[in-house]
Amino acid sequence: MVAVAVVALDQVTKYLVRANMRLGQSFPESGPVRIVRVTNTGAAFGMLQGQTFFLTVTTLLGLGAILLYYLYPPMDNRILRIALGLQLGGAIGNLSDRVRVGEVTDFIQWPHWPAFNVADSSITVGVVAIVVFLTLSDTIWRKKET
Numbered sequence: 001m002v003a004v005a006v007v008a009l010d011q012v013t014k015y016l017v018r019a020n021m022r023l024g025q026s027f028p029e030s031g032p033v034r035i036v037r038v039t040n041t042g043a044a045f046g047m048l049q050g051q052t053f054f055l056t057v058t059t060l061l062g063l064g065a066i067l068l069y070y071l072y073p074p075m076d077n078r079i080l081r082i083a084l085g086l087q088l089g090g091a092i093g094n095l096s097d098r099v100r101v102g103e104v105t106d107f108i109q110w111p112h113w114p115a116f117n118v119a120d121s122s123i124t125v126g127v128v129a130i131v132v133f134l135t136l137s138d139t140i141w142r143k144k145e146t
């Protein structure tokens with residue numbers, strides 16, 4: 001359900017930006033956070049520009065890994081399930097753009113930061129949640145041993 005919600009929100013927001021803004025247009029014109037329509041043929045933060053085939057293949061491999069990790073063994077921790085759902089939805093959202101139009105639409109712009117979208121945010125939050133969860137779990141487990 002998390003992945004479905006992320007894909008839906010990602011695709012709706014990208015559609016609204018593409019339908020209502022010209023490429024490069026910004027709203028507001030200035031300010032700390034802006035909506036700006038840009039495209040990205042690479043990965044996060046502008047890395048690997050023009051590597052659509054490579055990014056598509058690695059995304060498919062990543063989706064397979066997420067699904068396997070989710071299913072085997074069955075995931076019983078809610079935080080990990082949500083985090084994997086965020087990553088899965090984000091990966092599907094950006095893959096959908098890459099396959100359909102050959103590039104990803106980004107539109108959220110913070111000062112001194114590359115533009116990003118809902119899918120990018122979901123992937124990042126999912127990764128951070130897993131790292132924090134595993135770090136805290138390890139710390140708690142070690143305290144129980146002593």
